[in-house]
Amino acid sequence: MAKKDKLPYRDCVGICVFNKDNKVWIGNRFGANELENSDYTWQMPQGGIDADEKPLQAALRELYEETSIQSVSLIREAPHWLHYDFPDHVIKAGKIGKFRGQRQRWFAFRFEGDETEIEVIRPGGGHHPQEFEAWRWESLANTPDLIVPFKRDVYLGVLEAFADIAD
Numbered sequence: 001m002a003k004k005d006k007l008p009y010r011d012c013v014g015i016c017v018f019n020k021d022n023k024v025w026i027g028n029r030f031g032a033n034e035l036e037n038s039d040y041t042w043q044m045p046q047g048g049i050d051a052d053e054k055p056l057q058a059a060l061r062e063l064y065e066e067t068s069i070q071s072v073s074l075i076r077e078a079p080h081w082l083h084y085d086f087p088d089h090v091i092k093a094g095k096i097g098k099f100r101g102q103r104q105r106w107f108a109f110r111f112e113g114d115e116t117e118i119e120v121i122r123p124g125g126g127h128h129p130q131e132f133e134a135w136r137w138e139s140l141a142n143t144p145d146l147i148v149p150f151k152r153d154v155y156l157g158v159l160e161a162f163a164d165i166a167d
Contacts (some may be wrong), residue, residue: 009083009103015045016108016140016158017072018033024140025078027120027132027149042138042146044158045131046104055105063109065128066118067135068096071113078106078161082154104154108162140166 017025026042047062049055056074063069085101118126120132138146140162144155159166 005100007098007100009101010099011055012046012102012104013049013055013062014082014104014106014154014158015059015063016106017044017063017067017069017110017111018075018108018140018162018165021137023137024143024166025067025069025118026136026138026143026146028134030130030133036110040146040148043141043148043151044143046102051103056107059105059107059109064124066123066131067118068123068125069113069118069127071110071117072109072111075108075162075165077108078108078158080157080161081105081159084151084154087150102103106158106161108165130160 019025024044026044029041031042045063045066047058047066049058050061053061056077060070060072063072064072071148082104084104085100086099118135123130123132140159144159147155
């Protein structure tokens with residue numbers, strides 16, 4: 001395995017979906033306890049940017065693939081990329097091998113659909129793998145305390161970028 005500090009960051013997106021009450025969508029990660037061995041299993045949708053995609057396209061695709069949500073409108077994009085490094089125990093578990101962490105572009109969307117649209121067990125009509133086992137609406141200010149500790153600084157950056165939208 002390459003030295004961690006020599007590995008590149010994986011380009012990804014993060015998605016902050018606000019409901020009409022300005023709460024954000026968070027999901028309880030499916031199978032997260034095996035990897036993290038912690039109680040911090042809640043997060044907002046996120047995922048990789050494909051080679052032929054722009055970040056906004058990736059955000060809409062990842063949102064649909066993980067939650068089935070399509071009824072959104074863009075509020076805005078965070079002004080900067082946010083980064084985090086994977087901890088050594090995650091790299092050693094063999095889950096991540098080519099990257100030292102993620103470089104994420106975050107987007108805020110307004111959910112404009114009915115909650116029956118949201119499906120995390122069989123997202124996209126079962127065409128995409130399950131990422132979450134449950135979901136809820138939460139105050140954006142609480143999310144840094146619900147995420148795995150190595151992603152906390154990113155969530156603080158998301159909070160700073162979108163605090164004026166939040167409840």
